[in-house]
Amino acid sequence: MLISLENKVAVITGASQGLGLAMAKRFCESGADVVLLARRQTVLDEACEEIAALRPGAKVKGYACDVRDLAQLESVYETIERDFGKVDIVVNNAGSSSRSPIEALNMDTLQADYDLKVKPAMRLVQLAVPGMKERRWGRIINVVNIGAKAPDAGTAPTSMSRAAGIAMTKVMSKEFAPHNVLVNALCVGQIMSEQWVGYHKRDHPEMTFEDFIAMRGKPMPLGRIGQAEEFANVACFLASDQASFVSGVAINVDGGQSPVL
Numbered sequence: 001m002l003i004s005l006e007n008k009v010a011v012i013t014g015a016s017q018g019l020g021l022a023m024a025k026r027f028c029e030s031g032a033d034v035v036l037l038a039r040r041q042t043v044l045d046e047a048c049e050e051i052a053a054l055r056p057g058a059k060v061k062g063y064a065c066d067v068r069d070l071a072q073l074e075s076v077y078e079t080i081e082r083d084f085g086k087v088d089i090v091v092n093n094a095g096s097s098s099r100s101p102i103e104a105l106n107m108d109t110l111q112a113d114y115d116l117k118v119k120p121a122m123r124l125v126q127l128a129v130p131g132m133k134e135r136r137w138g139r140i141i142n143v144v145n146i147g148a149k150a151p152d153a154g155t156a157p158t159s160m161s162r163a164a165g166i167a168m169t170k171v172m173s174k175e176f177a178p179h180n181v182l183v184n185a186l187c188v189g190q191i192m193s194e195q196w197v198g199y200h201k202r203d204h205p206e207m208t209f210e211d212f213i214a215m216r217g218k219p220m221p222l223g224r225i226g227q228a229e230e231f232a233n234v235a236c237f238l239a240s241d242q243a244s245f246v247s248g249v250a251i252n253v254d255g256g257q258s259p260v261l
């Protein structure tokens with residue numbers, strides 16, 4: 001099966017590094033023009049250069065945008081439509097880990113997690129869906145985590161906002177399916193990205209990074225954590241024509257870690 005995103009324009013949030021960058025690369029290699037959003041322009045510029053080198057003629061552009069600022073998101077979206085003419089694929093990926101035991105949970109932290117992971121995703125979809133409906137083709141992928149379906153102790157607020165992401169995905173899939181706009185969620189397990197550099201420094205700075213990653217991977221069903229490219233492959237399939245009968249699902253991309261389907 002050949003997976004092609006030819007003539008499609010994809011917008012990916014949180015795309016300057018990690019899973020977002022891996023998706024941007026895979027989408028570009030598969031034929032899409034790619035729009036990257038993140039806050040730091042210099043990191044975006046480096047990422048765009050790297051991605052554009054993958055396919056001659058590819059249109060790749062990064063726009064500095066803090067997705068929590070909805071007015072900024074709206075204005076950047078307007079520029080994207082002007083520069084690219086349309087948006088066919090949206091990947092809501094920007095996020096970070098936020099953990100706290102319930103008794104210590106500060107309400108501002110809870111709110112901040114929704115402000116980063118739920119509201120921008122909803123707003124970006126509201127902006128992109130009218131064009132997708134008009135063209136009768138669209139793909140929306142909401143990146144959440146496995147805690148959305150199987151929350152663990154100490155993982156509020158992230159599990160709560162991620163569960164909202166799954167509910168949002170289902171509602172969107174029902175509302176947009178009649179217009180051939182398909183909406184799915186991807187539940188991340190433990191996958192290598194820049195986030196892990198931070199975990200290493202925080203949890204085990206005395207170990208080498210390689211030993212730390214091997215240690216974290218050992219108890220996993222596959223005996224390792226995932227690679228960003230493995231995640232990007234699943235996203236690329238969902239973004240393509242080949243996934244034309246898949247909507248309203250939340251797929252674990254976790255090497256079998258989650259206790260639930």
Ligand SMILES: NC(=O)c1ccc[n+]([C@@H]2O[C@H](COP(=O)([O-])OP(=O)(O)OC[C@H]3O[C@@H](n4cnc5c(N)ncnc54)[C@H](OP(=O)(O)O)[C@@H]3O)[C@@H](O)[C@H]2O)c1
Nearest residue numbers: 014016017018019038039040066067095096191193194195
């Ligand atoms: N990797 C894992 O093991 C794992 C596990 C569970 C869930 N996830 C989720 O998967 C997604 C990708 O994770 P990752 O590991 O690739 O993370 P990462 O390496 O930390 O990358 C995060 C990306 O998001 C951007 N970003 C962060 N805050 C933003 C904001 N307010 N506005 C716009 N862009 C923002 C960052 O760029 P700037 O800093 O320049 O803005 C960066 O491009 C996240 O939602 C994360 O929570 C990952």
